[in-house]
Amino acid sequence: MNATTAPIPFFSGAQSVRRDWPRLEARIREVAASGQFTSGPVTAELEAAVAERTGARHAIAVANGTDALVILLRAAGIGPGDEVIVPAYTFFATASAVLHVGAEPVLVDVLPGSYAMDPERAEAAVTERTKAIMPVHLFSQMADMETLRELSDRRGLLLLEDSAEGIDMRAGGIHAGLWGSGGVLSFFPTKTLGSLGDAGMLLTNDDDIAGHARRLRCHGQDTDGEYLYHEIGYNSRCDELQSAFLLHRLERLSEEIERRSELAARYDRALAPLAPQVTTPWMAPAKTPSNQVYYVYLIECDRRDELVAFLDAHGVGTEAYYPRPLTEQPVLAPLDGARHPVPVAAAASRRALALPLYPDLADEQADRVCALLHAFYGDQS
Template sequence: MNIPMLDLTQQYQTLKEDINKALDKVMSSARFILGPNVKQLEESVAKYSRVSYGVGVASGSDALHISLEACGIKEGDEVIVPAFTFFATAGAVARAGATPVFADIDPVTFNIDPKSIEKLITDKTKAIIPVHLYGQMADMKAIKDIADKHHLYIIEDAAQAIGAEFEGKRAGEIGATACYSFFPTKNLGAYGDAGMIVTNSEELAERSRVLRAHGSKPKYYHHVLGYNSRLDEMQAAILNVKLEHLNKWNEMRRKNAAYYTELLNKELGDRVITPVEVENRYHVYHQYTIRVKDRDQLQQFLKDNGVATMIYYPKPLHLQPVFSDLGYKEGDLPESEKACKEALSLPMFPELSKEQQEYIVSKIKEFYQ
C-alpha cells in the first residue's frame, strides 16, 4: 500500500465543476488583480474569523511581514517567537529589520511556552508572535496577559490553524492581527501561494492594504515603502469555493486524528506519544504529529513500506545558520531541540481512510516489535 502525506486529488475531483466555473468567470471578466473575488474572500474569511477586516496578500510569509510593519515594528525592536516552527515566522521579523528572540515550547502542545516568553521581555520588545502549530492554538490567555502587562502587540501566526479555537475564540480574534497561509497543503489551500491578514483594527487593515500595494495611497502617490504582495483573483476564486467546505474538512480531520490516537494508544502504548488536545481548545489537525524515539529510523522504515511522513521541523530556528550571529547555542532551548529529534507527522487529510490508518499503525507497531 502506498499512502501519500497529503492527497489533494480526491478533494479536487469533488469540487472540479465548481472550481472550473469560478475560474472561467475570472477569465471571462479579465479582472485578475484585486477584483470582486478577492473582496468577497476578504469579507468571508474575516467573518469566518469573527473579526472585521481581511486583507489578501501574496503568501502567509508576506502576511507576517506586512503585519509587523503595519504595527510599526522596525530596526532595533525585538519580537519574541517560538524556536520550533517554520522559518517564515522568524524570517518575517528579520526582514522587517527587527531581531527575533527565541522562546522555548510547551512539550505537550509544541506551542510557545508563556513561561519562556516572560523571561525574554526587555525594553526593546515590541511584539509576540505565537504560532498555532499543527492546528492547535497556543495558550492565548497567558500570552495576552503578558502582552497587556507589557503593552506588546500580539500577531497570531495562524498559518496552520484556520478554524481553530481557544476558549471559544477563533484564531484571529485575540491578536492585533492574525496571519493565514493558503499554501496548497493547508486546511484551506489555494492552487499556488496566497495569504491573508485578519484584524479588528481598521487602522492596521488600512496600513496593510497600503503596504501590499507598493505603499501607495492613492495610486501612484507613495508615502511609505511598500511591497508588491497582492492576492490574485484566480486564487481567491478557488478559495471562495473551498471555504464553504472548510468546517466539514476540519471535522473529518478531527475524526481521523481520534482514530489514529485510538489505534496508536491501543497498539503501541507508551512507545508513541500521541497529540494532546488541551481542554477548551478546538484542534483542526493540520498535521497529526507524534513523538517517538528512533524517529529517523522509523521514518525510513515507513518509507520503505510505502508510507510518506514528514519531519516538521528537523532543526530549531535558534540554531539555524542564518541566525548564528544572535549567539544561541545547543542546549539553550531544550524542549525545542528535543522536539526536533522526536516529532514525526503522519499522513493527514480529510479523505484519509480507516484502512490506510490501520496500515500505517500496523507498520509502526512492526517497527517497534
C-alpha cells in the same frame, strides 16, 4: 499495484479536485471571462467570507502567508532596533519575517503538547528593546493566549499571532489571530484551507493596522490616491483564481475539519498500544483551551529517523516538523536573540513526526499507516 501496496503520500488533494471539478471549472471560467485576474471582486468576496467566518473586522488577502507576517509586523510598527519574542520551534518564516522588517527575533522555548510559546520563558526574555511577542499556533491547537495576552498587557507589549495554521481554531470564542493586534492565515496547499498554489491573509480588528497593511500589499500605494506613494511596500496581491478556489474550499471547510478529526481519532485508537515509544497528540493546559483543528497529526516517537526510512520504504510519506529548532539554524545562530535554552524544542526536533492526514485519506490508508508503525515497533496490542 493494489490498495495494500499503493503509495500513501503525505498530502494529496487530487481526489477532491476531481470530485469538485465541474463546479471549479465553472468558477474558473467566470474569472477568465471577467478579464480581471488579481485583486478583483472574487478576492473581495473571499475577504468578506473569511472575515465573517473568523469574526475579524478586516481580512486582507495577500500573495502568501509569509508576506502576511511581514506586512503585519510592519503595519504594527515593528522595525529596526525592536525585538520580537517568538518560539524556537516553528517554521523558519516566523523568524525570517521579523528579520525582514529589520527587527530581531528572540527565540524562546515551547510547552510540551501544544509546541507553543512557553509564557514563562517569554516573560524571562523581555528586555527594554522588546516591542512584541508573537506566538505560533501549531498542528492542532492554539497557544495559551489568555496567559500571553495578560503578559503583553502587563509589560506594555504588542501581541501578534503567527496563526498561519489556525483557520477555525478558537479559544473562548475568539478566533486565532484576533487575541491581540492581528494575525495571519496561510493558504498553502497542504493547509486546512489550502489553495491551488500560494495565498495568505492578514486578520485584524485594528483599523490603523488594516489601512497600513492594504497600502503595503500594493507597493505602498495610498488607497485614497492612485499612483501616490508615501512608503515602499510589496507586490503581494492575491489572484482571482486562487480566491475562487478558496471560496469553494471554504464551503466544505467544516466537513473537511470533521473528516480530519475522524482520522485523528482513528490514529489515536490504533496507536495508543505503542506507548511509550509513540506519543499521540494531546491538549496542553491553557487558561482558555482552544478547540482542536488538525492541520497535521503529529506524534513523538523513538527512533524517529529510522521510522521515517521504514515508512518511506513502504510507500508512506511523512514530514518531520521540525528537524531542528530555530536556534540551530545557521542564519539565526549569530543573533543575540538565540541566547535562551530550548530543551523542549530540541527534544521535539529529534522525536516529532507528522503522519498523513487530509480529507482525501481513506480509512484503509490510515489503518495501513498504523499497521506499519506496529510492525516497526513490534505489535504491543
